[in-house]
Amino acid sequence: MPKNAIVIGAGIVGLSTARALAEQGWQVTVYERSETAKGASIRNFGMIWPIGQKSGKQYERAMRTKSIWKQICQETGYWIEESGSLHLAKSEEEKVTMQELGEIFSKERPVHWISPVQIAQLSDAPRQDNLYGGLWSADEAIVESRLIIRDLPTYLQERYSIKFLFQHAITNVGTGFVHINNKRIDADLIFICNGADFETLYPAIFKKYFIKCKLQMMRLVEQPAKWRMGPSICGGLSLAHYKSFEIAPSLSLLKERLYEKYPDYFDYGIHVMVSQNHLGQLTIGDSHEYGDSIEPFDKSIVNELVLNYLKDLVNFRDWSVIQTWNGEYAKLSNGGTEFFYEAEPNVWIMNGFGGAGMTLALGTVEECCQQF
Ligand SMILES: Cc1cc2nc3c(=O)[nH]c(=O)nc-3n(C[C@H](O)[C@H](O)[C@H](O)COP(=O)(O)OP(=O)(O)OC[C@H]3O[C@@H](n4cnc5c(N)ncnc54)[C@H](O)[C@@H]3O)c2cc1C
Numbered sequence: 396m397p398k399n400a401i402v403i404g405a406g407i408v409g410l411s412t413a414r415a416l417a418e419q420g421w422q423v424t425v426y427e428r429s430e431t432a433k434g435a436s437i438r439n440f441g442m443i444w445p446i447g448q449k450s451g452k453q454y455e456r457a458m459r460t461k462s463i464w465k466q467i468c469q470e471t472g473y474w475i476e477e478s479g480s481l482h483l484a485k486s487e488e489e490k491v492t493m494q495e496l497g498e499i500f501s502k503e504r505p506v507h508w509i510s511p512v513q514i515a516q517l518s519d520a521p522r523q524d525n526l527y528g529g530l531w532s533a534d535e536a537i538v539e540s541r542l543i544i545r546d547l548p549t550y551l552q553e554r555y556s557i558k559f560l561f562q563h564a565i566t567n568v569g570t571g572f573v574h575i576n577n578k579r580i581d582a583d584l585i586f587i588c589n590g591a592d593f594e595t596l597y598p599a600i601f602k603k604y605f606i607k608c609k610l611q612m613m614r615l616v617e618q619p620a621k622w623r624m625g626p627s628i629c630g631g632l633s634l635a636h637y638k639s640f641e642i643a644p645s646l647s648l649l650k651e652r653l654y655e656k657y658p659d660y661f662d663y664g665i666h667v668m669v670s671q672n673h674l675g676q677l678t679i680g681d682s683h684e685y686g687d688s689i690e691p692f693d694k695s696i697v698n699e700l701v702l703n704y705l706k707d708l709v710n711f712r713d714w715s716v717i718q719t720w721n722g723e724y725a726k727l728s729n730g731g732t733e734f735f736y737e738a739e740p741n742v743w744i745m746n747g748f749g750g751a752g753m754t755l756a757l758g759t760v761e762e763c764c765q766q767f
Contacts, residue, residue, distance in 0.1 A: 397422040400767075401573055401582040403565045403596075406436035407540075408745055409588035410547050411756040415764035417555035421584065425557060426573070428564035431545045434590045436752065438612065438722030440670045440678045441540040442627060444754045446480055446532045447637035450503060453732060454639075457751075459758030461536055471550050473543050474673040479626040480535040481514065482633060483521050483708055488649045489631035490527040495643040496634075497530055505533035518625035520709040535627055539672045540753060565589075568596055570740045584767060587744045591725045597738055601725070604734060606686040608726045608749070611697045614718040615677040615711065622712050624671045630708050632657065632666040638730075660704070663697050667704045676717070679705065683750075685726070693721055724749055735763045 397420055402413045405427035413423045431437075443464055445457035468475040484490040497508030509517075511526045521529070551557045567574035572581050587593050594601035618624075634640045635650050643649075654661055664683030671677050682697045684690070698719060706714075727734055727747045733755070734747030745763070748755050 398583040399424070399581070400584040400586065401426065401580065402586045402588055403568070403573070404434075404587070404589035404592075405432040405544075405548060405559065405561070406434045406588065406590050407544060407752045407756045408436075408590065408748065408760065409586075410544070410551065411760040412586045412588050412745055412764065413551055413557045414555065414757070415761045416584070416586070416767065417551070417557050418761070419764055419767055421767065423555070423557045424582075425548070425559045426563045426565050426575075427559065427561045430561050434592070435722045435724045436544045436590075437541040438720060439540050439753055440612075440627075440668060440680065441538045441543075441672070441753065442668070442670055443536040443538065444480070444751065445504070445534040446506065447639055447751060448754065449639045450642075453755070454504070456758040456762070457754050458534070459761070460755055461534070463757040463761070464536065464538060467547070467550065468538070470554070471546070473538070473546060475536055475538050476673070477533075477536045478670070479531065479533045480629065481517065481521070481532075481626040482530040482629045482631070483514070484527040484529055485525050485631060485707065486652070487527065488645070488652045489634065492631075492634055492640070492643045492645045492649045493528070493530040495645055496640060499642055500532070507531060518628070520624045520628060520711065522708060522710055531626070537627060537670045537672070538753070565596070568742055570742055583741065585742045587738070587742070588746070590746070591723045593725065593744060593746060597744065600736070600738060600744065604727060604729070604736075605725045605747070606728050607689055607723050609684045609689045609721055609723050610681040610750075611693055611701075611721050612678065612680040612719065613698055613701070613716050615679060616713050616715040616717050617675040618671075618677065618712045620712070621675060623675070624669070624677070627668065627670040628709060629666070629668045630704060632660060632704070633668060636666040657704075659696075659700055663694070663700065665697065665700055665704075667701055667708070669705065669709070677711065689723075693719060724752070726750075733759050733763075
């Protein structure tokens, strides 16, 4: 008889955990409080973003995650685009740092510095004025997260016989059981994968290890005449955001320059990225507000700053904003990259991927679940 496991939450971490446990032979049931997942996993760019991951274990996990995404998309026909990514240099300092990164990364990844002419061959989105060149990476891919997170349960049910119970909010957890109000459900193993909401089940653990992070996002209208951007695009501000770029010797100097030039952007934790979905719509963000400074209200100034920065960087065909929203994730206060924690015997919390759940969860969780 296979043993029973319960997974709480049907975001990307819950879905990754359910898949990994089923691969290990567990009989898995996923409980999701909403009618479909509505958390961070449907609010993101859909970027699978290895370039943001440090070399070594994290990069390998990102690449394993990407290969699982590709396999799922091959089996199901879900949309995925291996778009690659392009960081554009708009100053001499950004150029120096990106050239260093191109040199270092090219030893182990399909990443290198390219000229403005080579950029124009990849995409006609980047503005050529003051363009010094860019950092090209072939590793990145895009999925349409709001569709794929909605549809993955059907795939997992058919492929692994995983059972999904939506509109079932878990109200209490202990070794060997979960509660839905007064109803007790028994299980041999329980995984808590409910994103930023795990503070309601384990408030003390949340407070000890995590802070919340809120991001603001926008979507632009489907671009006319089926125009495609090509690679996902970022600017120099992203160099200050991802830890993987810290290997560049000139980064600290660049950060000083960026801070002098863009103080408002640093105040709101803004770096600017854009991806394009299967419909031709553009997903744009983002800002980062942390902990107690998080307000429930979105700030129009943040969206203005993001759009202003982007207008310097690229030419789109239509800049009409059709949606704005925000999302929250739980971020490890010590800067860690995953939280795989036994809260009580056989009750595990799987969290802590921060801004990289789409990039890391499938591969990392598969690795963590090998012990069960
Ligand atoms: C705006 C934004 C942009 C991002 N962009 C990217 C990106 O492009 N690439 C990338 O790799 N990462 C990105 N991230 C990070 C990524 O989205 C997160 O790391 C990931 O979605 C976290 O997944 P999760 O399953 O832990 O949480 P969630 O997606 O929040 O899922 C948790 C689920 O648990 C359910 N739940 C909560 N409480 C209960 C309960 N008591 N009982 C039952 N169910 C419950 C919720 O309804 C929810 O569906 C972004 C995040 C945000 C917010």
